[in-house]
Amino acid sequence: MIKRLWLLFAQVITVLLAVWFIVATLKPSWLTGVQISSLVDNVNLKEASYDGHSISPGSHYEAAKRSMPAVVNIFSSKALAKSLNGKNNAHRNEPWYQFFFGEQGPEDEPSTSLGSGVLVSPEGVILTNHHVVAGADDIDIALSDGRKTKAKVIGSDPDTDIAVLKIDLKQLPPPITLGKIESVHVGDIVLAIGNPFGVGQTVTSGIVSALGRDHLGINTFENFIQTDAAINPGNSGGALVDTRGHLIGINTAIYSQSGGSMGIGFAIPVNLAKQVMESILTNGSVTRGWIGVEPQNLSKELIKSFNLPSTTVGVLLSGVLEGGPADRGGVKPGDILIAVNERSVADVTALLNVIAQLGPGNQANLKILRKGKELNLQVPIGKRPQAAKKQ
Template identity: 50%
Template sequence: MKIRKLASFLMTSLTAGLAAAIVVLFLLPGLREPSPQAPHLNQPEASAEPPAKPPTASGPFSYADAVATAAPAVVNIYTAKITTETQSLRFRDPLLQHFFGRLLPDQTRKRRETSLGSGVIITPDGYLLTNHHVIEEADEIKVVLRNGHNVAVRIIGSDAESDVALLKIDGEPDLPAIPISDPEKRRIGDVVLAIGNPFGVGQTVTMGIVSATGRHHLGINAFENFIQTDAAINPGNSGGALVNARGELVGINTAIFSRSGGSHGIGFAIPFELAEGIMRQLIATGEVVRGWLGIQGQDVTEELAEAFGLRSVEGVLITGVLEDGPGDQAGLTPGDVITSINGIAPKNSHELLQLIAGTAPGKQLHIGGWRGNTPIEATAISQPRPTTSPTRE
């Protein structure tokens, strides 16, 4: 009985399998092997070489080599300023104070204010770049090398309008000078490292990228051409080094954009090529001399062009002229539009300021532009820019 049931089960299974095979072969012909009459699709022969791998981004897994290259050239700067305070003595009783308060002598008290920052050794013989605001009005300056050695320094010169200062370390041969990057190879997105002494905790390295270049009109300095980075820059980092992934100097860390005083990922550094030009002037003469016209300019917008009836939005609109200044003597008046300085067309008021400042005092400035719809040409003689200029070109 059991054998009969087993045989019946096997016959049923075989019949179901044959039925399924017939369905597959006749209803789904795509699963059968192609017949000899079927068209043959030409396909390229398989290459003996393996397929090329997609390009992958290359980069270091560690920036320790860059830090080892740059960090010895970054120093800590400690400053102290002595201030004198005058304190008037007062009686507790208002009546006594009224009658006898003037008889009490004023007392003076001296107070020592300390600050900190960073600096970068540029040459093996000890020239050191930092920010003007790091050493401004300092009565004492102490520089500590990365190895903890205190060194004596003197101020070569300082430029408040660009916030660059140059110091000199004396009596220390073969100092670790930082290598310099090529500004032509700088790109937005490059990895950068900020090295300095934030909050006085000791030398610290933070990482980010170049977020933007050529930042200006920030109200930080008179002459601005900042590199923007999201590498954390905090109080104490000022004057320190911003370096690339090879440890080469890109800029001098200068400022942060922050409402709380801490880093919010928007920091600014002075490009080394700008600081280098100032450094050379300070070494040569101890001061920075710039050209000046005594005019104030504003970028021409479509709204201004329509309001003033200007022929185009190109050039810089003169909004103020200092009386008896070089621009006034050349015949420039408010409402004129400057379109060229010595054959170079400024795109905005920032570029106009740079062109004028870059012309040595005593040199001629050939100015082209418009007065209404009338073309004008003028020649002005550049004068030394005052330390505190009444107007900003």
């Protein structure tokens, strides 16, 4: 009898413990005697009435919506040389090398770089930076709709850092609308669109901080739009657009001591990018004027050494290419160039720009100072060599 009672007691205790465990796991509030819903009796929340179509005041959603589909991600790669320091790679056949690295060693791994580009025509023409695709053996384009394809380089211009690519795909996204640089003013709100650090398409906003920035040492021909919209590695070649969604620049470079955005970014203005693109599409390259001189900015020390008035403005021609256009026109080393076709030349950048705009085969009237006397020389304009260091 006692044994049967003990067995019944043990069974009851087991059932109670099981019930307690289930309640403690699923409904712990039952054990405390407090209902969670009773902690707050009445809650009144005010929610916005939203129909899913209204846009927040001041939003740049429409501009981003128009321009983002035309911005592409660019992945370029180039194979590294299979020889190290020009030496024979006999170690590739060694058993230890193949054990650790296989038949393809670490020096065979291609180097890759990230960038962005802008689709500017329904035929698949893409604008980007020269440095994004320079020397690339393989260029992959990722569209905003997720499709990927190969691209070929139609041509590029290192002097302005512009490259033109072409892709062959059907049903491309709508190309971006080119804006007018005349409509861009300091203080205008702008959006930078690209693929920073490879995280994917990103939009940042800022203002136009300055126009016509040059003397930066970035490109040979400089006329940048400066902006504080965040531009980071991977944004190169992407779009700088206005609040209408129109392209006003190609993001190119940043001023940074850390590698990230510090609020100073530079974009090639759309009018210059369009001019270079049209020349590449027509001729395969950009043709600029050239006279074959080594120009040098005229410092106060140089002005004093030449016994010139302190107000003298011009460029010292420290070197003249033998047999070049300037040499044939009578220009001598040590001449000071003060004007080209009646346009004053204040520095080397101004000289580069004015000569480049004169087509090969034309004549230029150079006003120079030689031993304190003014001379006018007729100089034929030649074709600027690729990556020329002399103007």
